[in-house]
Amino acid sequence: MLHLRNRPRRNRKSAAVRAMHSETWLDARHLVLPLFIHAGHGSEPIQSMPGCARLSIDAMLQELGAAHKEGLRAVILFPKISESLKSSSGAEAYNPAGLVPMAIRQIKVYFPDMVVMTDVALDPYSSDGHDGIVRDGEVVNDETVQVLCEQALCQAEAGADVVAPSDMMDGRVGALRDALDGAGYTNVSILAYTAKYASAFYGPFRDALDSAPKFGDKKTYQMDPGNAREALRELALDVAEGADMVMVKPAGPYLDIIASVRAHTTLPVAAYQVSGEYAMIKAACANGWLDERQVVLESLLAIRRAGADVILTYFARQAARWLAAPA
Numbered sequence: 001m002l003h004l005r006n007r008p009r010r011n012r013k014s015a016a017v018r019a020m021h022s023e024t025w026l027d028a029r030h031l032v033l034p035l036f037i038h039a040g041h042g043s044e045p046i047q048s049m050p051g052c053a054r055l056s057i058d059a060m061l062q063e064l065g066a067a068h069k070e071g072l073r074a075v076i077l078f079p080k081i082s083e084s085l086k087s088s089s090g091a092e093a094y095n096p097a098g099l100v101p102m103a104i105r106q107i108k109v110y111f112p113d114m115v116v117m118t119d120v121a122l123d124p125y126s127s128d129g130h131d132g133i134v135r136d137g138e139v140v141n142d143e144t145v146q147v148l149c150e151q152a153l154c155q156a157e158a159g160a161d162v163v164a165p166s167d168m169m170d171g172r173v174g175a176l177r178d179a180l181d182g183a184g185y186t187n188v189s190i191l192a193y194t195a196k197y198a199s200a201f202y203g204p205f206r207d208a209l210d211s212a213p214k215f216g217d218k219k220t221y222q223m224d225p226g227n228a229r230e231a232l233r234e235l236a237l238d239v240a241e242g243a244d245m246v247m248v249k250p251a252g253p254y255l256d257i258i259a260s261v262r263a264h265t266t267l268p269v270a271a272y273q274v275s276g277e278y279a280m281i282k283a284a285c286a287n288g289w290l291d292e293r294q295v296v297l298e299s300l301l302a303i304r305r306a307g308a309d310v311i312l313t314y315f316a317r318q319a320a321r322w323l324a325a326p327a
């Protein structure tokens with residue numbers, strides 16, 4: 001027999017002992033459900049994201065009804081805009097009668113206690129497929145920020161609770177705060193995509209919205225996947241500019257960044273388990289190579305353990321159901 005004073009296994013000896021010592025857990029209240037909406041009828045499955053679809057406003061309301069019953073209370077909307085409404089200025093982004101404002105108003109009628117989050121960026125509306133305005137092949141910063149302010153005001157006017165700039169332009173958090181406050185929307189929160197990397201894991205999302213860049217890539221605004229210190233620079237700026245919550249994206253491949261951001265701010269931290277992370281798990285599970293329930297919950301738990309308070313995930317409904325009915 002070994003003479004061991006320390007036997008860590010004693011703290012794992014039964015389910016009750018393990019539960020008593022657990023450091024991290026998941027709850028539906030921490031999850032945000034991303035939904036794709038379109039102006040068409042019914043729902044249109046997204047091939048590279050099995051289980052996700054582009055939803056008409058009616059279908060979205062049905063989906064939210066189910067999600068609400070499952071315990072979810074937060075949604076973030078992404079619109080698929082028809083090609084004919086896209087332009088180089090992205091003006092449809094601030095059309096008060098546009099798809100997103102209409103969807104927000106409906107959600108607020110039927111689910112007043114849902115936290116409604118909106119994406120602030122031009123890519124779904126841009127004929128160039130970029131998050132900002134393009135001039136001579138360049139995504140121009142300051143002019144884009146002005147349009148983003150119009151977009152956020154339009155969303156706030158429709159009833160958005162949280163605006164989430166995913167565009168990665170410089171200075172947009174401060175500009176959005178000023179614009180919102182100037183129009184009296186002091187209660188509208190800003191969830192800043194603080195460390196958003198130029199990631200190949202966004203592929204399925206761009207299929208879903210048909211929003212891939214028409215030329216080049218997003219590396220002049222999204223971050224280099226090799227950079228960690230730069231995330232702290234972005235964090236300091238977003239905090240100074242008035243962000244209410246800061247986000248790291250993608251989540252699973254960037255757990256070190258989540259931990260570092262967590263360690264350097266007292267603000268709530270969010271992480272986005274993006275479309276490619278979802279698609280990988282779905283594909284492996286469809287092949288019978290992984291156990292979906294266990295792998296999904298483990299992937300979300302790991303993101304929480306790294307330091308995320310809130311997780312945006314396409315698995316939100318499945319996870320909420322599994323958490324309500326433990327195996």
Ligand code: PBG
Nearest residue numbers: 121123166201202205274275276
């Ligand atoms: C664009 C935006 C993207 C995502 C959220 N907002 C894609 C991109 O930056 O090209 C990706 C989300 C996902 O992959 O699930 N503003």
